[in-house]
Amino acid sequence: MKFLDSSSSEVDLVNALGAHLFKKFPDAVEFERCVGRLDAKKETVTAEMGVIWYDVYKFMQATGTGLIPVGGGCPTVAPPGFMLGGGYSFVSRSYGMSIDNLLSLKIITPDGELRHIGLHSKAKEDIDLFWACRGGGGGNFGIVTEMEMNVRKPFSEKMLVGQIRFPLEKAEEVLDYYNDWVEKIPDTMAVYGFMGNQKDLVDKTTNVKVLGLTPVFNGECAEGIDLLQGQRRQHHEAAIALAHDRDGGGVDAGLRAEPETRPA
Ligand SMILES: Cc1cc2nc3c(=O)[nH]c(=O)nc-3n(C[C@H](O)[C@H](O)[C@H](O)COP(=O)(O)OP(=O)(O)OC[C@H]3O[C@@H](n4cnc5c(N)ncnc54)[C@H](O)[C@@H]3O)c2cc1C
Numbered sequence: 001m002k003f004l005d006s007s008s009s010e011v012d013l014v015n016a017l018g019a020h021l022f023k024k025f026p027d028a029v030e031f032e033r034c035v036g037r038l039d040a041k042k043e044t045v046t047a048e049m050g051v052i053w054y055d056v057y058k059f060m061q062a063t064g065t066g067l068i069p070v071g072g073g074c075p076t077v078a079p080p081g082f083m084l085g086g087g088y089s090f091v092s093r094s095y096g097m098s099i100d101n102l103l104s105l106k107i108i109t110p111d112g113e114l115r116h117i118g119l120h121s122k123a124k125e126d127i128d129l130f131w132a133c134r135g136g137g138g139g140n141f142g143i144v145t146e147m148e149m150n151v152r153k154p155f156s157e158k159m160l161v162g163q164i165r166f167p168l169e170k171a172e173e174v175l176d177y178y179n180d181w182v183e184k185i186p187d188t189m190a191v192y193g194f195m196g197n198q199k200d201l202v203d204k205t206t207n208v209k210v211l212g213l214t215p216v217f218n219g220e221c222a223e224g225i226d227l228l229q230g231q232r233r234q235h236h237e238a239a240i241a242l243a244h245d246r247d248g249g250g251v252d253a254g255l256r257a258e259p260e261t262r263p264a
Contacts (some may be wrong), residue, residue: 001101001232033247035047035048035051035055035056035059036048036051036059036146037050038059038060038063038065038067040063040065040067042149043067043150043151043152044103044133044145044149044150044151045060045067045069045148045149045151046069046148046149047079047146047147047148047149048145048146049078049079049080049143049144049145049146049147051078051079052075052076052077052078052079053069053071053074053075053076053077053078053079054074054075054081056069056071056077056079057069057071057075060151061167063145063194065151065159066153066157067147067151067152067153068091068095068102068151068152068153068154069101069150069152070087070089070092070095070097070098070149070150070152071080071087071089071093071098072087072089072098073089073090078145079098079147079149080138080147081138081139083098083099083102083134083147083149084133084134084135084136084137084138084139084140084144085135085137085138086099086134086135087099087218090161090190090192091152091154091190091216092093092190093188093189093190093218094152094155094187094188094190094218095152096148098149099134100133100158101149101152101171102118102134102147102148102149103118103119103148103149103150104116104117104118104119104120104130104141104147104148105117105118105130105133105146105148105253106144106145106146106147107129107141107142107143107144107145107148108131108142108143109141109142114145115129115142117129117130117133118130118148122247123213136183141220142221154218154220155188155218156218156219156220156221158219158220158221159216159217159219159224160215160216160217160219160221160224160225161214161215161216161217162214162215162228163212163213163214163215164212164213164215164228165198165201165210165211165212165213166210166211166212166213167208167210167211168209168210170210170211171195171211174211174212174213175193175211178191178213179195185227186227188217188218188219189215189216189217189218189219189224189227190215190216190217191213191214191215191216192213192214192216192219193211193212193213193214194211194212194214195209195210195211195212196209196210196212198210198212215227216229232259
């Protein structure tokens with residue numbers, strides 16, 4: 001796509017604002033990041049596109065309402081690609097997919113029209129387009145300029161967020177236990193997994209291959225830790241655990257505390 005800048009020389013417009021292309025483009029139009037509006041009464045936020053989730057989180061934090069969006073776990077991912085593709089959030093077990101919380105959006109369709117579509121839509125074409133935008137993927141139906149979404153009040157003031165790491169060679173044993181355990185835990189506990197290289201917690205100059213479990217508990221910290229005890233006890237000798245609460249402070253139960261890493 002080509003746009004003219006103020007001096008009438010052509011520049012490329014890049015339809016990508018988030019994780020995969022989060023870098024400077026030579027000759028590209030630069031957008032200023034802006035967030036939007038919070039309606040604390042309705043518990044909704046309207047975000048202008050150009051933001052990444054990190055901006056939305058900082059914006060919501062600054063409101064002091066304690067409300068959170070159902071957004072991405074990786075702060076450099078952006079709402080459009082994430083939400084248009086469905087969006088599985090760290091709090092999705094409590095509040096559904098990100099698109100379950102999408103109320104409306106503004107989109108410029110290929111005919112050049114700016115449409116405001118959403119749950120309020122009456123025209124069949126708009127209803128169909130909104131349906132397609134909720135899971136149909138980024139970049140397929142037009143350029144989204146604004147998204148209105150629910151924001152949610154967590155069940156406790158401090159959520160438990162952490163990570164339990166196991167040496168990769170223990171993966172089969174840990175996942176066997178995990179598969180049984182995860183069926184019994186409440187929806188307020190979400191546990192994500194990954195395999196890969198992580199810094200050794202003792203010798204930070206080396207990397208170790210790990211299976212990581214990332215619990216996010218939408219409730220009281222102590223209750224979340226209780227739920228995790230079985231998982232830790234089962235593999236006591238194998239588990240290297242660390243955890244922190246939402247403010248980056250340590251939590252009890254002998255878990256090691258490390259500050260959160262945030263983008264500059
Ligand atoms: C580190 C990392 C962690 C992730 N974790 C999760 C996770 O926990 N849950 C999950 O569901 N997904 C996750 N994802 C996947 C992520 O949701 C997708 O990669 C998503 O497409 C990223 O969207 P973006 O807008 O940041 O990326 P971009 O690369 O900017 O865009 C993705 C697509 O959307 C299009 N697009 C961008 N802006 C607009 C716009 N304004 N209007 C219309 N189309 C647009 C682009 O053209 C492209 O096709 C993760 C990705 C990464 C890199």
